Amino acid sequence: MKDIVNQLNKAFENRIRLGIMSILMVNEHVSYNRLKELLGVTDGNLASHLKALEKLDYILVEKSFVDRKPHTTYNVSKLGRQSFKEHIDALENLLKTK
Amino acid sequence: MSCGQVLIGGGFFAISLLPYNLECNIICQTDNATGLSLSPSFNSYFFLSFCLFFLNKSPTLKFKVLSIMDRTEQLEAIRDIRKMMNRSVRFLSLSGLSGVFAGIYALIAGFIVFTYTKGILLWDTYSLKDIEFFVALGTVTLILAVSTAFLLTRRKAKREGARLWDESAKNVLINLCIPLIVGGILCIALVSHGLNGLLAPTTLIFYGLSLVNASKYTFSTIRQLGMIEIVLGLLNSFFIGFGLVFWVAGFGVFHIIYGIYMYYKYDRA
Numbered sequence: 521m522k523d524i525v526n527q528l529n530k531a532f533e534n535r536i537r538l539g540i541m542s543i544l545m546v547n548e549h550v551s552y553n554r555l556k557e558l559l560g561v562t563d564g565n566l567a568s569h570l571k572a573l574e575k576l577d578y579i580l581v582e583k584s585f586v587d588r589k590p591h592t593t594y595n596v597s598k599l600g601r602q603s604f605k606e607h608i609d610a611l612e613n614l615l616k617t618k
Numbered sequence: 619m620s621c622g623q624v625l626i627g628g629g630f631f632a633i634s635l636l637p638y639n640l641e642c643n644i645i646c647q648t649d650n651a652t653g654l655s656l657s658p659s660f661n662s663y664f665f666l667s668f669c670l671f672f673l674n675k676s677p678t679l680k681f682k683v684l685s686i687m688d689r690t691e692q693l694e695a696i697r698d699i700r701k702m703m704n705r706s707v708r709f710l711s712l713s714g715l716s717g718v719f720a721g722i723y724a725l726i727a728g729f730i731v732f733t734y735t736k737g738i739l740l741w742d743t744y745s746l747k748d749i750e751f752f753v754a755l756g757t758v759t760l761i762l763a764v765s766t767a768f769l770l771t772r773r774k775a776k777r778e779g780a781r782l783w784d785e786s787a788k789n790v791l792i793n794l795c796i797p798l799i800v801g802g803i804l805c806i807a808l809v810s811h812g813l814n815g816l817l818a819p820t821t822l823i824f825y826g827l828s829l830v831n832a833s834k835y836t837f838s839t840i841r842q843l844g845m846i847e848i849v850l851g852l853l854n855s856f857f858i859g860f861g862l863v864f865w866v867a868g869f870g871v872f873h874i875i876y877g878i879y880m881y882y883k884y885d886r887a
Contacts (some may be wrong), residue, residue: 535695535698538695538698538699538702539698539699542698542699542700542702542703542706543702543706545703546703546706546707546765547707547785550706554706554784554785557784558702558705558706559702573883607700608696611692611695611696614689614692615630615689615692615693615696618809
């Protein structure tokens with residue numbers, strides 16, 4: 521039981537990070553604004569969580585310009601996909617054990 | 619006395635014992651999260667001291683308290699994950715009523731065609747003028763159905779506080795249009811070759827394919843409706859001349875059935 525809890529990834533404990541990863545897992549590319557809209561969070565909040573996930577190499581950032589405006593899209597990295605899958609598996613196991 | 623009762627009792631007692639700050643916090647959260655009601659009966663008070671003793675002595679009990687909190691939190695986390703995965707991919711503002719209205723329009727159009735042909739609908743002996751009339755009627759029906767669907771869907775989106783036009787709506791439309799446009803062009807080719815009898819099955823088949831294709835980005839129920847349309851179209855291709863019957867069934871009756879089903883399943887929640 522204790523082992524399972526330890527398998528949970530601390531990086532995904534936050535609601536917003538969990539949301540970001542869930543969205544990125546099923547979509548190829550997601551823009552910053554789309555994430556903001558789906559999660560219903562403020563700019564600063566979202567940006568800090570995105571930065572944290574980026575630092576862990578769980579998500580990849582692509583910056584480009586559309587009509588001279590900065591356009592940022594995100595997608596999940598290989599490592600991120602694997603880590604998130606492990607996290608979900610651990611969640612499932614945790615719920616199964618009781 | 620069940621383990622749950624022991625834990626609840628423990629939680630209640632811990633509140634009054636502030637020096638045990640950490641345990642108190644954890645257990646209170648547990649009670650809130652699970653929504654268990656606390657009744658300060660004599661029984662529980664008896665177990666309180668018992669529990670507190672164990673909370674300090676036994677790491678397993680402490681761990682069990684933690685695990686209950688974890689479980690509700692994790693359950694919520696999983697619910698969040700599912701919601702986000704769904705909402706980011708699927709367009710869920712589609713109104714079931716739009717299907718019902720589309721079906722009603724189709725039935726009316728079918729009735730007009732039936733009276734226009736004076737009840738002769740079993741064999742295709744239509745002239746070019748008849749075909750023109752059918753195309754005009756079909757276009758009017760389509761415009762009515764699409765605009766009603768648009769209005770109803772916009773209303774539902776507004777009610778749910780969702781945006782009508784977003785990535786998922788775009789995906790639905792694009793994937794719906796690919797087979798639909800291909801089918802439409804094929805129909806023009808068929809008419810130009812004078813193969814009028816194949817019009818009804820072709821429209822049904824390609825409309826079904828459109829629905830199956832778009833169902834990945836909206837309610838999966840649409841997929842079943844698409845399959846039914848395809849089967850009807852294929853059947854019709856073997857029984858050319860019964861086009862109107864299959865059309866009324868596919869575009870009228872099944873739209874209404876599925877519209878009502880979707881309305882009760884997704885709209886009224």
